Amino acid sequence: MYTTKNYHWRIAGFYFFYYAFVGMFSPYWSLYLQSIHFDAIEISILMSIQPVMRMVAPNIWGWLADHTGKRLLVVQVAASLSALFYLGVFATTDFWGLFLVLALMSFFWSASMPLVEATTLSYLGKNTAHYGRIRSWGSIGFIVSVVGLGYAFDYIAIAWLLWAGLVCEVGILIFSRQIPKTEVLAHHTDHQPIRQILLQPRVLALFGACFLMSVAHGPYYTFFSIYLVEHGYAKSVVGGLWALGVICEIGVFFLMPALVRRFGFTRILLVSFSAAVLRFLLIGWAVDVVVLLLLAQVLHALSFGAFHAASVGLVHQFFQGRHQSRGQALYGSFTYGAGGMLGGLASGPIWQHWGASALYTFSAGMALAGLLLMWWKLRNMENARAPGA
Numbered sequence: 269m270y271t272t273k274n275y276h277w278r279i280a281g282f283y284f285f286y287y288a289f290v291g292m293f294s295p296y297w298s299l300y301l302q303s304i305h306f307d308a309i310e311i312s313i314l315m316s317i318q319p320v321m322r323m324v325a326p327n328i329w330g331w332l333a334d335h336t337g338k339r340l341l342v343v344q345v346a347a348s349l350s351a352l353f354y355l356g357v358f359a360t361t362d363f364w365g366l367f368l369v370l371a372l373m374s375f376f377w378s379a380s381m382p383l384v385e386a387t388t389l390s391y392l393g394k395n396t397a398h399y400g401r402i403r404s405w406g407s408i409g410f411i412v413s414v415v416g417l418g419y420a421f422d423y424i425a426i427a428w429l430l431w432a433g434l435v436c437e438v439g440i441l442i443f444s445r446q447i448p449k450t451e452v453l454a455h456h457t458d459h460q461p462i463r464q465i466l467l468q469p470r471v472l473a474l475f476g477a478c479f480l481m482s483v484a485h486g487p488y489y490t491f492f493s494i495y496l497v498e499h500g501y502a503k504s505v506v507g508g509l510w511a512l513g514v515i516c517e518i519g520v521f522f523l524m525p526a527l528v529r530r531f532g533f534t535r536i537l538l539v540s541f542s543a544a545v546l547r548f549l550l551i552g553w554a555v556d557v558v559v560l561l562l563l564a565q566v567l568h569a570l571s572f573g574a575f576h577a578a579s580v581g582l583v584h585q586f587f588q589g590r591h592q593s594r595g596q597a598l599y600g601s602f603t604y605g606a607g608g609m610l611g612g613l614a615s616g617p618i619w620q621h622w623g624a625s626a627l628y629t630f631s632a633g634m635a636l637a638g639l640l641l642m643w644w645k646l647r648n649m650e651n652a653r654a655p656g657a
Contacts, residue, residue: 276402278446279388283406285439286381291413292432293318294489295510296421299503302494303426304361312616314366315490316609319482321374323605329379330597334590339383340447346379347444351437357430378605380444382596387447389584390592400521400577407518407573411511418507462591466598471586473645477541478579478603480638484544484631485572486611487618488551495624499555509561513568520573533578533585534646540578541639543570545632552628571635579603 301311329346333339353376356369388402417432465471496506520527527536547567554560579599587595611634618627 278443278448279384279391279402280405281443282384282440282447283403284409285436285443286384286409287406288409288413289377289433289436289440291410291510291514292417292429292436295414295493295506296417296426296429298490299421299493299497300426300429301366306363308620309616310363312490312612312619314363314370315615316486316612317367317370318374318378319486319605319608319612321371321605322378323601323609325375325378326382326597326600326605327594330382330594333383333593339387339593340444340449343380343383343387343447344444346376347441350374350376350380351434351441354433354437357433377440378600380440382600383593384447385580385596385600386584386592389580391448398525399581400524400573403577404518404521407514407521410514411518414510414514415507418510419504421503421507460591462587462594462598465587465591465595468586470646473641474579474582474586475599475602477537477638477641477646478575478599479607480634480641481541481544481571481575482603482607483611483614484548484634484638486608486613487615487627487631488548489608490612490615491619491624491627492551495551495555509565512562513565513572516566516569517573520569521577524574524577527574528578528581533582534642536574536578537582538639538642538647540570540575541635541642543567544575544635545639547571548628548631548635552625552632555624 298311298315301314306314329342333342336342350373353369353372356373357366360366360369389399392398392402413432413436417429420428466475493506493510496509497503501509544567547564550560550564550567554564580596583595583599584592587598611631614630615627618630
């Protein structure tokens, strides 16, 4: 329910710290694990815990939020327990100890974002095309984190990463208590079992394609930083390259209302998948050509930014009324959960046995498979445009 009173800053603050945590974790956690002498297989397993929990936990929390009607309370409880269990990273460097800590922390950390996404879209009401403008604060948080830490780690030990994560967890906890309440409007699909919506061919095709896109990104989030460092890039440059992609992502978020109005969600997704194919081929085969590596990072605007905004928008159209929270949770589970898990787990063996070029060619192949699935089942959805676009 979009109101005249501006609560943007409350939701934006949550996005800022949530994705600042991602900016701490995705680029640098693998470097931290490498610094305490884990090998490629162990790193890929530990980096895959978070997507595993994003596959399992959101469905539990989404059901609880829809069943009780207390969406924000669920977010607050999850944020509190996530911060509590994160403290365990200070207590152990043992593989199984970290495995347990990351599993518990991620189970609660991953619970909140699908619920906040549903809250944001409910808050915007008919202005869902403006979702990207609020979500862009998450990208800003990511940039602050990834660039700041990248420069810092040229001068300080990577172990300081643990404290940066704690700051992000505390920020998430504080802003979880600032998010405004929203009204879930009744919808004619409320009486339907959610599986009836999920099993529609267009919904299955969207989730399947998004799953493949997330598989494609698994090697990027697991080994991209290690890959760059091994090719002689300083950690500050690594942070800068991560940030470049997210800066371009912010630009797309602000352009999304105009893009959706002109092209619709489905066409935007087709372009996003095409860009991902090119991007991962460039990363895999042109890492030493700076201009092409820069182009690959610019393409993050499409392969993630436009992809995420358009797919979340379509999910919001497919799952309405009392199914909003679980719809976003299912999307997160299939995409960033199952897809991220498979992409992360596959990364270690491919990296170890066939090398980085083969790994990112695998990513390009997954993105191409997603593109073909989208083209087969969803290309004719001309009316897939956001309300208020």
